[in-house]
Amino acid sequence: MSSKWVEVGSLDDIPSRGARCVDTYEGRLAVFRTAEGQVFAIEDHCPHKGGPLSQGIVHGASVTCPLHNWVISLETGKALGADEGAVRTVPVRVEGGRLFIALGSRAEKAA
Amino acid sequence: MIEKLVIIGNGMAPGRMLEHLLEAAPGRYQVTIFNAEPRVNYDRIMLSPVLSGEKDYEQIIIHGDGWYVRNGITLYKGHRIEAIDRVARTVTSSEGVTEAYDKLVIATGSNPLIIPVPGHDFAGVLTYRDLDDVNAMLLAAQSRAKAVVIGGGLLGLEAAAGLQSQGMDVTVVHLMPTLMERQLDPAAGYLLQKALETRGIKVLTQANTKAILGNGKVEAVELADGTIIPATLVVMAAGIRPNAALAREAGLSVERGIVVDDGMRTSDPDIYALGECAEVGGRVYGLVAPLYEMARTAAARLAGDESARFVHLDTPTKLKVTGIDVYSLGDFADGDDREEIVLRDASADVYKRLILKDDRIIGTVLFGEVADGAWFNDLKKKAANISEMRDTLIFGPAFQGGGTSDPAAAVAALPDDAEICGCNGICKGKITSTIKAKGLTTLDEVRAHTKASASCGTCTGLVEQLMELTLGDAFDRSAVQPMCACTPLGHDDVRRLIVAKSLKTVPAVMQELEWKTSCGCAKCRPALNYYLVCDWPGEYADDYQSRFINERVHANIQKDGTFSVVPRMWGGVTSSKELRAIADVVDKFAIPTVKVTGGQRIDMLGVRKEDLPAVWADLGKAGFVSGHAYAKGLRTVKTCVGTDWCRFGTQDSTGLGIRIEKFMWGSWTPAKVKMAVSGCPRNCSEATCKDVGVICVDSGYEIHFAGAAGLDIKGTEILGQVKTEDETVEYIAALVQMYREQARYLERIYKWAKRIGVDEIRRQIVQDGDRRRSYFERFVFSQKFAQVDPWDERVSGKDKHEFRPMAVVGFAEAAE
Numbered sequence A: 001m002s003s004k005w006v007e008v009g010s011l012d013d014i015p016s017r018g019a020r021c022v023d024t025y026e027g028r029l030a031v032f033r034t035a036e037g038q039v040f041a042i043e044d045h046c047p048h049k050g051g052p053l054s055q056g057i058v059h060g061a062s063v064t065c066p067l068h069n070w071v072i073s074l075e076t077g078k079a080l081g082a083d084e085g086a087v088r089t090v091p092v093r094v095e096g097g098r099l100f101i102a103l104g105s106r107a108e109k110a111a
Numbered sequence B: 001m002i003e004k005l006v007i008i009g010n011g012m013a014p015g016r017m018l019e020h021l022l023e024a025a026p027g028r029y030q031v032t033i034f035n036a037e038p039r040v041n042y043d044r045i046m047l048s049p050v051l052s053g054e055k056d057y058e059q060i061i062i063h064g065d066g067w068y069v070r071n072g073i074t075l076y077k078g079h080r081i082e083a084i085d086r087v088a089r090t091v092t093s094s095e096g097v098t099e100a101y102d103k104l105v106i107a108t109g110s111n112p113l114i115i116p117v118p119g120h121d122f123a124g125v126l127t128y129r130d131l132d133d134v135n136a137m138l139l140a141a142q143s144r145a146k147a148v149v150i151g152g153g154l155l156g157l158e159a160a161a162g163l164q165s166q167g168m169d170v171t172v173v174h175l176m177p178t179l180m181e182r183q184l185d186p187a188a189g190y191l192l193q194k195a196l197e198t199r200g201i202k203v204l205t206q207a208n209t210k211a212i213l214g215n216g217k218v219e220a221v222e223l224a225d226g227t228i229i230p231a232t233l234v235v236m237a238a239g240i241r242p243n244a245a246l247a248r249e250a251g252l253s254v255e256r257g258i259v260v261d262d263g264m265r266t267s268d269p270d271i272y273a274l275g276e277c278a279e280v281g282g283r284v285y286g287l288v289a290p291l292y293e294m295a296r297t298a299a300a301r302l303a304g305d306e307s308a309r310f311v312h313l314d315t316p317t318k319l320k321v322t323g324i325d326v327y328s329l330g331d332f333a334d335g336d337d338r339e340e341i342v343l344r345d346a347s348a349d350v351y352k353r354l355i356l357k358d359d360r361i362i363g364t365v366l367f368g369e370v371a372d373g374a375w376f377n378d379l380k381k382k383a384a385n386i387s388e389m390r391d392t393l394i395f396g397p398a399f400q401g402g403g404t405s406d407p408a409a410a411v412a413a414l415p416d417d418a419e420i421c422g423c424n425g426i427c428k429g430k431i432t433s434t435i436k437a438k439g440l441t442t443l444d445e446v447r448a449h450t451k452a453s454a455s456c457g458t459c460t461g462l463v464e465q466l467m468e469l470t471l472g473d474a475f476d477r478s479a480v481q482p483m484c485a486c487t488p489l490g491h492d493d494v495r496r497l498i499v500a501k502s503l504k505t506v507p508a509v510m511q512e513l514e515w516k517t518s519c520g521c522a523k524c525r526p527a528l529n530y531y532l533v534c535d536w537p538g539e540y541a542d543d544y545q546s547r548f549i550n551e552r553v554h555a556n557i558q559k560d561g562t563f564s565v566v567p568r569m570w571g572g573v574t575s576s577k578e579l580r581a582i583a584d585v586v587d588k589f590a591i592p593t594v595k596v597t598g599g600q601r602i603d604m605l606g607v608r609k610e611d612l613p614a615v616w617a618d619l620g621k622a623g624f625v626s627g628h629a630y631a632k633g634l635r636t637v638k639t640c641v642g643t644d645w646c647r648f649g650t651q652d653s654t655g656l657g658i659r660i661e662k663f664m665w666g667s668w669t670p671a672k673v674k675m676a677v678s679g680c681p682r683n684c685s686e687a688t689c690k691d692v693g694v695i696c697v698d699s700g701y702e703i704h705f706a707g708a709a710g711l712d713i714k715g716t717e718i719l720g721q722v723k724t725e726d727e728t729v730e731y732i733a734a735l736v737q738m739y740r741e742q743a744r745y746l747e748r749i750y751k752w753a754k755r756i757g758v759d760e761i762r763r764q765i766v767q768d769g770d771r772r773r774s775y776f777e778r779f780v781f782s783q784k785f786a787q788v789d790p791w792d793e794r795v796s797g798k799d800k801h802e803f804r805p806m807a808v809v810g811f812a813e814a815a816e
């Protein structure tokens, strides 16, 4: 499946240990920045009951969902601990401080 | 025929390249170098020791004038190359010299980034890149005046340390929350800040420079939050950018730097680039080790060895500030395919962290003790499997093989006169004998009887091990419920130590109390944040990212991700104007549900996050402030109609409720606090099941506390009866302050009271007037910083980013 890199802002737009949303035609994504400066993007939709993960507390490379405290790995999108489920992860790239996310093939169709 | 090799730039990278080239292919090239700096090749890294006075320029020269003469190299000092003509194959300098080349090497290094704030071009604003900068700084330092360094990275901190040792009063202004965040995790960044502050350098983090003030000459630096720092010297050390303009103008391929292949060749096969200006494999570099690797590769290629290739290697970062040891290598981010080993020694300010993946080291952060850095780097390079020595790995090579590494065995082996508690001078024998003689079984008992671990608490682990040794299975360590998996300490110990050791930031707590994780978890971070807010009013800067979403955006999140908005309605009293404003907001923002709450006010539910600031702006115009319906803080003060209207009312219960709410709103508490004031014992506002309640009677005010009517149901206890409203307010505020200072995070008043005893609370608040007044005064002081309407702040633009998506990507953009 081919995908396309789209610029969505700069690294400084996201607070450290925080997240920002990006609305896309593939749905709402959450882009996270960890204390150590890593950046991840996942669907903003908790596998439990759809909680907005972008609103959770970020610790290490995971986020705790604000609704019922599931802990989701930002790297794999999988729920950690005893909970089971996963969200889609989206490739991100930082280049010279600018942020890019990879959107899927649906863009091609629209073009 | 001898080929002509021309080099642009005479920095560290081409200098090293020439050494290799002269060795591999002597006499093959006739070499000409143009250098914009009017000097020979010197060790740029050592500028910091020159600035601090530990070295002088002569000592850092790499190739003196004689070296160029001996090797037949022409060096044009002070010549900046202004154009490359790739057709004619010539370069032309600012002084008018044109030179032909067969092979060209571009090594123009980097340019320091100048933040384009107003005043950036004033006299007294310097960067930190070359000897001229250092000389200018040394000159400025003679005035012994104040300097501001913008940027808390490697360069900024070295500049700050240098200027300080030249007698200047230095403040470092750093945009990020912790220093050197690219190389260090927050824990090490905290220790670094502490070490710099100890030597007198002021450090401001999360500080955004707004302008440099002055009249053509620097007088001060202004930050975005309005702070003004007087200074006559400003050093901008906010980063570097590869110097690739010349190459770009010549039509070479340039991304972040000049793009080269792994043989250092640019898009023109006769032109090479190396050093900080070059980009290889998508990376640019800012430390010399990889640049030297580039130099080796380029020299080999120029000597005709086509097999030489540049390979990426992580380079450790070390800070060259005498007396501060920092080491960072590789990837130090968290991840669930990674594990970390953390060793913290708070008494020695040591922090070591290894990041492992598949039983191999992938990153290292060391502070305080860096001697083992090389060994860890070696293991990482070799990708050695460390599973065999995992338990002792962090102690370094000295611990591998032989020796005892079991801490319990080490404690057992200690002699009876070994000192365990340094603060109180208590030795091992005293502790073990007291445990036996008095039959002690808990840590608190041992503290009470021996004083060991009762002061700073850092020996708690040792004392517990002694208890385990002495009591065997009779000692139940789990009697203390740890705060979370990040620490063995319970909430009470953490609170006590925060005060005892004056810990004022989250990283400080984590370091000094030897947290097992590098940045905590969703359980401990909000708790620590509360403890610090409570204990250091006015000093501690709230850590917004450690708050639960509701407290971060000042509204309650709902199951569909929308929010509810509950404005304060003081004492449950409203007016037509307020109701009209609410009605208008509901219509304007199409808010789906409006409900009267159980707390005597109105809830607007289903507001979209993006709309929150606009909703608050409209409510604010009508005089509303946040109702804190989301906060671990004061929620509502319910009232009844009292003497105003009620035929039974004995006192002005409505007025007193409003007075209490206006006095106490905004205060952060361990868990939510709800109050009520009833005008007579009929108790229409249900004061006897609240956290704090008042029942008005003819002779005064009966103060109640520790009620519950949620998950548990419990009638209140009586604190005491007072005669005046003023006393009522003083007693209540003192009680709440005592609760704020002592309770565990998320512990409601009734649970706290049960744990420490209702009598004890009465003793401190009712019987001990001095103590009551000091609680009261501390509450009043902390309110100075707490009574800021969070909605109003956000309407004025604070945390703007919270309420907007960073980007909206429609089909059009994606398919462009």
Ligand code: SRM
Pocket (backbone or CB within 6 Å): B556, B557, B558, B563, B564, B566, B595, B596, B597, B598, B599, B600, B601, B602, B603, B629, B635, B636, B674, B708, B709, B710, B711, B712, B748
């Ligand atoms: C809105 C309201 C219900 C209503 O429509 O009346 C309400 C709504 C919620 N309550 Fe409540 N409680 C409301 C009055 C109460 C009351 C009655 C009162 O305050 O007089 C109680 C019993 C008294 C008490 O506090 O114990 C009450 C006991 C709880 C509890 C149980 C607390 C406990 O320790 O026992 C929770 C859960 C918690 O806090 O962890 C809770 C939590 C909640 C939360 C915050 C649930 C959540 O975490 O999202 C609800 C938020 C809804 C929202 O977004 O507004 N709510 N809740 C009331 C708001 C009052 C206000 O104006 O601020």
Ligand SMILES: Cc1cc2nc3c(=O)[nH]c(=O)nc-3n(C[C@H](O)[C@H](O)[C@H](O)COP(=O)(O)OP(=O)(O)OC[C@H]3O[C@@H](n4cnc5c(N)ncnc54)[C@H](O)[C@@H]3O)c2cc1C
Pocket (backbone or CB within 6 Å): B008, B009, B010, B011, B012, B013, B014, B034, B035, B036, B037, B044, B045, B046, B047, B048, B079, B080, B081, B082, B107, B108, B109, B110, B128, B129, B130, B155, B158, B243, B246, B274, B275, B276, B277, B285, B286, B287, B288, B289, B291, B318, B320
């Ligand atoms: C204060 C300081 C401390 C440092 N500490 C460390 C450290 O501890 N460890 C570490 O690994 N690295 C450190 N570095 C970084 C290291 O010094 C650099 O990575 C290295 O010097 C870069 O070498 P280079 O040859 O690419 O460029 P430079 O050494 O910057 O040389 C580039 C030269 O090219 C000249 N030039 C530019 N444009 C032109 C032109 N058009 N025509 C002619 N000449 C031109 C410039 O005047 C300059 O002299 C430090 C740097 C500084 C400034």
Ligand code: SF4
Pocket (backbone or CB within 6 Å): B640, B641, B642, B646, B647, B648, B649, B650, B678, B679, B680, B681, B682, B683, B684, B685
């Ligand atoms: S019962 Fe309630 S309303 Fe009636 S007098 Fe007493 S306080 Fe007032």
Ligand code: FES
Pocket (backbone or CB within 6 Å): A046, A047, A048, A049, A050, A051, A065, A066, A067, A068, A069, A070
């Ligand atoms: S929706 Fe995320 S934990 Fe329930």
